[in-house]
Amino acid sequence: MSTSSHNHDHHDEGFIRKYIFSVDHKIIGLQYGISALVFLLFGFSLMAIMRWQLAYPGTAVPIVGFLFGESGTLAPEQYNSLGAMHGTIMIFLGVVPLSVGALGNYIIPLQIGTVDMAFPKLNAASFWSFFVGGVIMVSSFFMPEGAARSGWTSYPPLSIFENGQTIWLLSMVFLITSSLLGSINFIVTIVQLRAPGLTWMRLPLFVWSQFVTSFLLVLAFPPLEAAAVLQLMDRVAGTSFFLPSGLVVSGEIVDVAGSGSPLLWQHLFWFLAHPEVYVLILPAMGIVAEILTNNTRKPIWGFKSIVYSMIFLGFVSFIVWAHHMFLTGMGQAMSAFFQTTTMIISIPSVVILTSFFLSLWGGSIRFNTPMLFALSFLPMFGIGGLTGLPLGLAATDIYLHDTYYVIGHFHYVVAPGTIFALFAGIYYWFPKITGKKMNEILGKLHFWPSLIFMNGIFMPMFIQGLAGVSRRLSDGGEAYAHASGVLHWNEFMTVSAFLLGIAQIPFIINIIMSLYSGEKAGRNPWDSTTLEWAAPSPPLAHVNFDSEITVHQSAYEYSVPDSKKDFIPQTEK
Amino acid sequence: MSTDHSTESIQDHIRVYLIVFGALAILTVVTVLASYLNVSTSEGIFLALIIASVKASLVAGYFMHLISEKNTIIWILLLTGIFLFVVMFLPLISATDQVNI
Amino acid sequence: MEVPYIVKEREDTGLINSKLGIWIFLASEVMLFGGLFSAYIFLRLAAPPGDFAYWASNLSVPLATVNTLVLISSSVSMVMAWASLKLNDFSKYKMYMGITLLCSLIFLVIKYFEYTSKFHHGIYPSSSTFMAIYFTLTGLHGLHIIGGMIVMVYFWLPVGSKLWDSQPEHFANRVEALGLYWHFVDLVWIFLFPVLYLL
Numbered sequence A: 001m002s003t004s005s006h007n008h009d010h011h012d013e014g015f016i017r018k019y020i021f022s023v024d025h026k027i028i029g030l031q032y033g034i035s036a037l038v039f040l041l042f043g044f045s046l047m048a049i050m051r052w053q054l055a056y057p058g059t060a061v062p063i064v065g066f067l068f069g070e071s072g073t074l075a076p077e078q079y080n081s082l083g084a085m086h087g088t089i090m091i092f093l094g095v096v097p098l099s100v101g102a103l104g105n106y107i108i109p110l111q112i113g114t115v116d117m118a119f120p121k122l123n124a125a126s127f128w129s130f131f132v133g134g135v136i137m138v139s140s141f142f143m144p145e146g147a148a149r150s151g152w153t154s155y156p157p158l159s160i161f162e163n164g165q166t167i168w169l170l171s172m173v174f175l176i177t178s179s180l181l182g183s184i185n186f187i188v189t190i191v192q193l194r195a196p197g198l199t200w201m202r203l204p205l206f207v208w209s210q211f212v213t214s215f216l217l218v219l220a221f222p223p224l225e226a227a228a229v230l231q232l233m234d235r236v237a238g239t240s241f242f243l244p245s246g247l248v249v250s251g252e253i254v255d256v257a258g259s260g261s262p263l264l265w266q267h268l269f270w271f272l273a274h275p276e277v278y279v280l281i282l283p284a285m286g287i288v289a290e291i292l293t294n295n296t297r298k299p300i301w302g303f304k305s306i307v308y309s310m311i312f313l314g315f316v317s318f319i320v321w322a323h324h325m326f327l328t329g330m331g332q333a334m335s336a337f338f339q340t341t342t343m344i345i346s347i348p349s350v351v352i353l354t355s356f357f358l359s360l361w362g363g364s365i366r367f368n369t370p371m372l373f374a375l376s377f378l379p380m381f382g383i384g385g386l387t388g389l390p391l392g393l394a395a396t397d398i399y400l401h402d403t404y405y406v407i408g409h410f411h412y413v414v415a416p417g418t419i420f421a422l423f424a425g426i427y428y429w430f431p432k433i434t435g436k437k438m439n440e441i442l443g444k445l446h447f448w449p450s451l452i453f454m455n456g457i458f459m460p461m462f463i464q465g466l467a468g469v470s471r472r473l474s475d476g477g478e479a480y481a482h483a484s485g486v487l488h489w490n491e492f493m494t495v496s497a498f499l500l501g502i503a504q505i506p507f508i509i510n511i512i513m514s515l516y517s518g519e520k521a522g523r524n525p526w527d528s529t530t531l532e533w534a535a536p537s538p539p540l541a542h543v544n545f546d547s548e549i550t551v552h553q554s555a556y557e558y559s560v561p562d563s564k565k566d567f568i569p570q571t572e573k
Numbered sequence B: 001m002s003t004d005h006s007t008e009s010i011q012d013h014i015r016v017y018l019i020v021f022g023a024l025a026i027l028t029v030v031t032v033l034a035s036y037l038n039v040s041t042s043e044g045i046f047l048a049l050i051i052a053s054v055k056a057s058l059v060a061g062y063f064m065h066l067i068s069e070k071n072t073i074i075w076i077l078l079l080t081g082i083f084l085f086v087v088m089f090l091p092l093i094s095a096t097d098q099v100n101i
Numbered sequence C: 001m002e003v004p005y006i007v008k009e010r011e012d013t014g015l016i017n018s019k020l021g022i023w024i025f026l027a028s029e030v031m032l033f034g035g036l037f038s039a040y041i042f043l044r045l046a047a048p049p050g051d052f053a054y055w056a057s058n059l060s061v062p063l064a065t066v067n068t069l070v071l072i073s074s075s076v077s078m079v080m081a082w083a084s085l086k087l088n089d090f091s092k093y094k095m096y097m098g099i100t101l102l103c104s105l106i107f108l109v110i111k112y113f114e115y116t117s118k119f120h121h122g123i124y125p126s127s128s129t130f131m132a133i134y135f136t137l138t139g140l141h142g143l144h145i146i147g148g149m150i151v152m153v154y155f156w157l158p159v160g161s162k163l164w165d166s167q168p169e170h171f172a173n174r175v176e177a178l179g180l181y182w183h184f185v186d187l188v189w190i191f192l193f194p195v196l197y198l199l
Helices: A015-020 A025-055 A076-111 A120-142 A165-192 A206-236 A263-295 A303-319 A332-360 A369-392 A395-398 A404-434 A441-467 A489-502 A505-517 B006-036 B041-063 B071-096 C017-046 C051-056 C061-086 C090-120 C129-156 C168-198
Strands: none
Touching: A015 C051, A025 A120, A025 A165, A025 A404, A025 A441, A025 A489, A076 A120, A076 A165, A076 A206, A076 A263, A076 A404, A165 A206, A206 A263, A206 B071, A206 C017, A206 C061, A206 C129, A263 A303, A263 A332, A263 A369, A263 A404, A263 C017, A303 B071, A332 A369, A332 A395, A332 A505, A332 B071, A369 A404, A369 C129, A404 A441, A404 A489, A404 A505, A404 B006, A441 A489, A441 A505, A489 C017, A489 C061, B006 B041, B006 C061, B041 C061, B041 C168, B071 C017, C017 C061, C017 C129, C017 C168, C051 C129, C061 C090, C061 C168, C129 C168
């Protein structure tokens, strides 16, 4: 950590205060980032094991097969555990902590020109709550009951009777608490701590995206927390919030009071889980905006439209959730309502994506690694978004619901969508965080295979889904005649998945290598306009900047006619 | 500070707090008495919620100072109110709009 | 350099950080209890007609009415505690905060008697969906009361209240934030009481 004479530390911080229980948003951001990347890798491995089973059913899983029993193959419950935990870990321990906890925490105070988050101690509490939740979640694999196996969606009645769910719920309480504390911090920070001159319409799109995301988290998570408490009570206190009367399990009538409703869980769950997917995508869009504008040397097209679209998207995301429930027997009125709102919500997404495409026109494009990932986001998210349309329309969803088509759709938006945007963000901000540049050749070695193999895994899923192959089948559809024509894709997808894993090796090597022997980055290696590049690389402990920050320009003043350089930093008069 | 926290203004506030206290106590008794009225279930619910809302508005407006609060806070609460309405009533409507099997 | 706007308000928003922060937290709490109230409505409709009314008749309206008045009183004493700080009267603050703590304790004791009497009669959360949502709603509310009391004790004892000597405005702001939380807890009960006991 660099120090300077401007650093007014009253005492020398011990190692624990400085690096473990730090209240500095930069350390906390790094803590989130490292944890999230490890969890992402773990979640990926879970999927790799599942995909082996799907491609080579009956064959023992290599290397780790012994964990699953004598035969080395997965029993159906074990497959279900891997599936439920893959989803849970990727979303709650991987992607959101990386995009919101890591990049959000690290970059937001810098981009708004201030010293730290509004509540630094609360920030540390958020991280440690997340960490404890993560440990509990992963520890479930080592419990006698095993890990949860009712899908990340945890639908009752299955989730009430299945193993591993209690620990899952306990872990979620910690994760939701972490999220809540963090989002309160983000909102107050962005509203209150913007540097002088940094008006709302001069705010970088990354900050805007995090601002809207934080509102989604603050207002959408609590009903799920309520529902989790209810499910916990159904499991341990014998209540029947979600259990209807006369339920028969394993041939016996369940001895509970009854009169509950499984649908109640679905409503409360999806009330969060739908805004959650916008939590997954919004910061990614923010990152892509930053990198596109920087590497086209042009102001982003439609800045205001993008801002209003993000706000509108956030708002409408609260009233579309039952499009996950079209097959629950809802009547025409509900069905029509949710279809309509779902179609409406595609509009702001399209506006944002179109603005990104238009931003490229006439740009002086630099094809560095962050730009490659940001550019690929556009068609990848495009595919993901477009394939969502038949799912949002009830008539077609009747056929496609719970098939591999759905898995293909949401993975396109999250995997070559959000995760590529997060890679872009890491390559882009690595020089600021560490003071070193990443290697471009290794970056391209990471990018190209990743792009190819992402498509290799997820494109065939649309084919399988349209053929009617259901999701969450531990035999991959072997038992069904209608699947026979498309099952051969399983091996193709599995091989792509393994190769995707190998393609991450240049990335890991790049990070470690650059940390030790990367080229020195200097303050602003990308010639960017936004405020974080006005700080030293890395920024100063606790105070970030080595000078007063006042903002005089909009966020993306690139290629302004009659100016000396092709960019005007926000701090310049 | 832009908020007036002078001694006189605080004394005025205290007067208001005590008046509100009295009103809340009375309304509590009213709530209980109203529950004995001979009205239909839905009318009863409506009545109870109206009285509760009046009490809640008094607490929110005067004890929590919402009546003189800044716009930022008011907007956030309005937004929350909209989503509260959604989470309370959309599932309710869905319970009534079901396909007859 | 310290984080700004802890005591002095930011010009364009007119707010200090803690006030905005606590209101956003309360917004999330509105959604939390809202989710539970939504569950109540859903479950009442899913239950056989008259089922909820039958089980609710087991509850003691007089006890709950007393509790309502106790909680309202604690809300008044809480706001008086803050007002005393604003009038620079630290000993009055301690008195009012003490009354608030006492009222909260009385509330919890009455709730304890309510719960144990149910258990004594063999009525548990598992007995019916009404009892289930009753125990959950009042239980979660009770946990919020306990949480509030812990913070109250912290601000009442020297460990928390010594901030008054060095930074009186900062301390008053903290008490104000606690007050806002406490009024919210009272607000939830204002709705819980008629919904669970009277309807």
